[in-house]
Amino acid sequence: MSYKHNFEFCLADSIGNSGLASAKFEKLMECATESINKLADKSHSDTQSLFGLVRTCEDLETLETIAEQYCEFFDHVIVLGTGGSSLGGQALTALAPIPRPKEVAARPTLHFMANIDPDSFERLFQKIEAERTGFLVISKSGSTAETMAQFIYCMDVFRKHLGQDKFANHFTSITEPGHRPLREMSETHGITVIDHHPAIGGRYSALSATGMLPAMIAGLDGEALRSGAASLVDSITNSGSARDVAPAVGAVLAVGLAQYNGITASVLMPYLDRLEIFGKWYRQLWAESLGKDGKGTTPIDALGTVDQHSQLQLYLDGPKDKFFTLIISEMIQKGGLLPKDLINLPELAYLAGRSVGDLMAAEQQATIETLVAHNCPTRVLEIRHLDEYTLGALMMHFMLETIIAADLMDVNPFNQPAVEEGKVLVRKMMNERNVT
Amino acid sequence: MSYKHNFEFCLADSIGNSGLASAKFEKLMECATESINKLADKSHSDTQSLFGLVRTCEDLETLETIAEQYCEFFDHVIVLGTGGSSLGGQALTALAPIPRPKEVAARPTLHFMANIDPDSFERLFQKIEAERTGFLVISKSGSTAETMAQFIYCMDVFRKHLGQDKFANHFTSITEPGHRPLREMSETHGITVIDHHPAIGGRYSALSATGMLPAMIAGLDGEALRSGAASLVDSITNSGSARDVAPAVGAVLAVGLAQYNGITASVLMPYLDRLEIFGKWYRQLWAESLGKDGKGTTPIDALGTVDQHSQLQLYLDGPKDKFFTLIISEMIQKGGLLPKDLINLPELAYLAGRSVGDLMAAEQQATIETLVAHNCPTRVLEIRHLDEYTLGALMMHFMLETIIAADLMDVNPFNQPAVEEGKVLVRKMMNERNVT
Numbered sequence: 001m002s003y004k005h006n007f008e009f010c011l012a013d014s015i016g017n018s019g020l021a022s023a024k025f026e027k028l029m030e031c032a033t034e035s036i037n038k039l040a041d042k043s044h045s046d047t048q049s050l051f052g053l054v055r056t057c058e059d060l061e062t063l064e065t066i067a068e069q070y071c072e073f074f075d076h077v078i079v080l081g082t083g084g085s086s087l088g089g090q091a092l093t094a095l096a097p098i099p100r101p102k103e104v105a106a107r108p109t110l111h112f113m114a115n116i117d118p119d120s121f122e123r124l125f126q127k128i129e130a131e132r133t134g135f136l137v138i139s140k141s142g143s144t145a146e147t148m149a150q151f152i153y154c155m156d157v158f159r160k161h162l163g164q165d166k167f168a169n170h171f172t173s174i175t176e177p178g179h180r181p182l183r184e185m186s187e188t189h190g191i192t193v194i195d196h197h198p199a200i201g202g203r204y205s206a207l208s209a210t211g212m213l214p215a216m217i218a219g220l221d222g223e224a225l226r227s228g229a230a231s232l233v234d235s236i237t238n239s240g241s242a243r244d245v246a247p248a249v250g251a252v253l254a255v256g257l258a259q260y261n262g263i264t265a266s267v268l269m270p271y272l273d274r275l276e277i278f279g280k281w282y283r284q285l286w287a288e289s290l291g292k293d294g295k296g297t298t299p300i301d302a303l304g305t306v307d308q309h310s311q312l313q314l315y316l317d318g319p320k321d322k323f324f325t326l327i328i329s330e331m332i333q334k335g336g337l338l339p340k341d342l343i344n345l346p347e348l349a350y351l352a353g354r355s356v357g358d359l360m361a362a363e364q365q366a367t368i369e370t371l372v373a374h375n376c377p378t379r380v381l382e383i384r385h386l387d388e389y390t391l392g393a394l395m396m397h398f399m400l401e402t403i404i405a406a407d408l409m410d411v412n413p414f415n416q417p418a419v420e421e422g423k424v425l426v427r428k429m430m431n432e433r434n435v436t
Numbered sequence: 437m438s439y440k441h442n443f444e445f446c447l448a449d450s451i452g453n454s455g456l457a458s459a460k461f462e463k464l465m466e467c468a469t470e471s472i473n474k475l476a477d478k479s480h481s482d483t484q485s486l487f488g489l490v491r492t493c494e495d496l497e498t499l500e501t502i503a504e505q506y507c508e509f510f511d512h513v514i515v516l517g518t519g520g521s522s523l524g525g526q527a528l529t530a531l532a533p534i535p536r537p538k539e540v541a542a543r544p545t546l547h548f549m550a551n552i553d554p555d556s557f558e559r560l561f562q563k564i565e566a567e568r569t570g571f572l573v574i575s576k577s578g579s580t581a582e583t584m585a586q587f588i589y590c591m592d593v594f595r596k597h598l599g600q601d602k603f604a605n606h607f608t609s610i611t612e613p614g615h616r617p618l619r620e621m622s623e624t625h626g627i628t629v630i631d632h633h634p635a636i637g638g639r640y641s642a643l644s645a646t647g648m649l650p651a652m653i654a655g656l657d658g659e660a661l662r663s664g665a666a667s668l669v670d671s672i673t674n675s676g677s678a679r680d681v682a683p684a685v686g687a688v689l690a691v692g693l694a695q696y697n698g699i700t701a702s703v704l705m706p707y708l709d710r711l712e713i714f715g716k717w718y719r720q721l722w723a724e725s726l727g728k729d730g731k732g733t734t735p736i737d738a739l740g741t742v743d744q745h746s747q748l749q750l751y752l753d754g755p756k757d758k759f760f761t762l763i764i765s766e767m768i769q770k771g772g773l774l775p776k777d778l779i780n781l782p783e784l785a786y787l788a789g790r791s792v793g794d795l796m797a798a799e800q801q802a803t804i805e806t807l808v809a810h811n812c813p814t815r816v817l818e819i820r821h822l823d824e825y826t827l828g829a830l831m832m833h834f835m836l837e838t839i840i841a842a843d844l845m846d847v848n849p850f851n852q853p854a855v856e857e858g859k860v861l862v863r864k865m866m867n868e869r870n871v872t
Contacts, residue, residue: 083745098559114742116792116799117709118771123534146741149787149795152779153772181781188780264700264757265734273553284746291750298701298750298757300736305582306550308858309519310720314727314734317854321700321734335554336589343588344624345617350866351585356552359585359866363552366861373857418753421809422744425802430786430795 002393005246007379018375032242035407049199054229067216074134080150081138084202088211091281096218130161142180228392247400270327271304289413331357438829441682443815468678471843485635490665503652510570516586517574520638524647527717532654566597578616664828683836706763707740725849767793
């Protein structure tokens with residue numbers, strides 16, 4: 001197993017009434033067993049597509065070819081896309097290997113432009129040279145207003161710099177098959193188009209081309225990512241009981257604490273900087289999948305140790321309405337040493353001769369103990385080392401946890417009906433306003 | 437006024453029962469008037485220090501000298517510090533002017549290292565040259581474990597690179613007067629120390645040296661920041677009624693909606709990328725100031741348009757437990773144009789001939805209208821243009837709103853008692869573990 005899942009401190013047996021009572025836990029675990037049996041059943045197309053995706057690597061060859069070209073020709077790669085078209089790639093590429101001194105600049109710098117703030121484009125365009133810059137344009141529907149505006153704007157800038165004949169070589173699009181504005185516009189200009197998996201929604205698409213192409217440009221091992229994710233799928237399909245499936249246990253805790261203990265928020269707090277954006281990815285996954293019909297809990301992304309100095313006061317002494325998930329890793333003896341000769345004060349003796357990682361390890365443990373001492377429901381995912389396999393496993397853990405939680409809450413985890421209204425309004429406003 | 441404060445859509449008169457009833461609003465407004473009268477009274481030292489700080493620029497001259505030296509000698513500046521010692525500077529420097537092509541690299545790149553993840557230091561040290569890198573080390577208490585570990589570690593790395601005699605010139609510390617480990621260690625090595633204002637707590641310190649020195653290195657106008665903040669202080673000291681004071685109205689709404697309408701979370705959603713970290717700064721300010729004695733609401737940082745594609749489904753159709761504050765700006769006709777000749781599809785006609793800013797403007801308006809249509813309590817801070825004066829005003833708006841909300845909730849906004857426990861535990865664990 002790529003991580004340990006310790007959930008003891010979420011249960012009433014350990015932390016009293018703020019934890020989930022064991023009878024309720026057991027009852028929900030039975031429902032979760034039904035959920036995983038449904039998931040394991042081959043007739044569920046949404047999840048079967050996801051399960052099938054991570055068990056294959058056939059598509060990676062095509063992506064690798066594009067990734068190699070992008071690495072050869074470009075110093076900067078600008079990823080246009082928002083929400084599920086951006087957060088997965090961002091979360092993955094945060095794991096990019098540290099370049100060794102002599103290979104600096106061997107891989108392009110990735111820029112994820114998820115917004116349409118004109119100022120940000122101006123700042124970005126100051127940093128890059130058009131000749132050495134490529135684009136990935138990602139929109140599942142191929143019609144997302146922000147992404148299409150970004151695409152048209154960047155095409156215009158780049159054709160001015162590179163000429164009508166050349167700019168198309170700097171772009172690659174990812175969108176669904178069929179009549180999609182992004183596909184049709186790309187084809188008009190001779191831009192390569194890669195298929196977005198039609199049965200996999202944006203927020204579940206990190207391990208498909210949308211996340212994998214940026215990841216491979218950044219130098220990650222796509223097969224290891226998939227294989228880590230597949231190990232979690234195996235835990236579903238090979239097990240008849242939710243008890244053996246960490247995401248099922250997690251879903252039971254989240255749903256049970258919400259239903260019976262008034263827990264309205266779910267805090268994900270990794271103690272690794274490279275998982276900071278993973279927290280944002282989780283935030284979309286959980287919010288958009290479950291926030292329906294007045295249901296859902298509010299996901300909160302936090303980062304240890306940083307948010308010990310920002311949010312912990314609220315967590316410990318504010319309203320008891322949060323469920324905490326900490327992701328910690330083996331830190332002892334890692335990182336730079338704090339040499340004794342620089343520490344001549346008794347107040348700092350506790351640091352002398354230790355490593356920065358030793359301090360991180362103590363911070364992890366102290367936060368867990370303090371949360372538990374304040375009777376905050378706290379579970380811990382413990383990893384040994386953050387690599388592609390582990391990251392793939394963590395991603396699939398939270399995708400499955402979300403899907404199972406949705407089943408326990410009786411909502412559809414794959415749609416997002418409420419946001420359509422705003423999109424219609426945007427088009428109406430744009431059409432009504434006079435063009436200057 | 438540097439912004440408009442539109443709060444109509446937070447009241448029951450506009451959005452029905454999910455808004456604050458007018459009798460409750462009026463009652464709380466009377467309490468808020470008492471609060472601002474207390475604040476205007478010169479005997480309240482915590483706030484009087486803050487008010488005095490932003491009304492003076494005397495200290496900026498010393499900071500400017502250091503900022504100029506840092507700009508001359510360094511290409512990279514690493515800011516060591518966490519929580520209030522980091523977020524204010526981060527929020528300010530996000531506003532750094534866009535370098536014009538010929539002045540690229542005229543100012544150093546700032547790196548805020550708020551965490552102690554060994555991997556992040558390894559990544560950072562790959563990017564920099566010791567000879568051209570300076571440090572700011574910031575800790576009010578001068579004993580924050582993470583900051584002291586960062587400081588000792590970086591001193592060790594830099595003395596190896598630069599030699600015992602030279603490394604001290606690359607460091608400047610900011611800490612309180614008196615016996616402080618950071619001050620004593622700095623003095624031992626001949627490192628310049630600047631006083632942290634003793635009466636201003638970390639999360640209220642952005643406009644003091646902690647935030648202002650990074651801001652001035654980044655090229656911001658410190659006087660304009662202070663003067664924008666002072667305009668809000670004037671609104672308190674010159675007004676006898678909370679009705680004329682935007683932060684007082686905001687505090688009433690936040691506290692009233694929490695007390696009477698079950699609103700447990702407060703979402704701050706600016707539509708400007710440069711305010712993204714401002715959201716994180718606000719998150720600490722609100723959480724740490726109010727999260728006490730089981731009280732407080734949970735601050736959530738969001739970003740438009742990005743979180744329309746991540747969080748809006750939950751906001752509109754999930755539990756009605758959130759109070760929304762949107763910060764919008766004048767966007768019409770800003771940014772790149774989307775030329776008609778690139779748009780040959782009827783589905784995209786609404787974009788043809790418009791600017792990226794036109795789309796941003798429509799997105800801002802559509803989100804407001806959609807939230808209101810779903811009866812979500814929504815207020816809007818509208819700015820014309822984001823400059824130093826406006827940012828200073830926005831910062832002071834939220835500091836005052838927090839302080840007044842604390843008074844209405846009867847909590848002390850200036851302490852953070854619950855986090856001490858974890859800090860004690862960290863030291864105990866570090867002392868007990870055997871040094872290897």
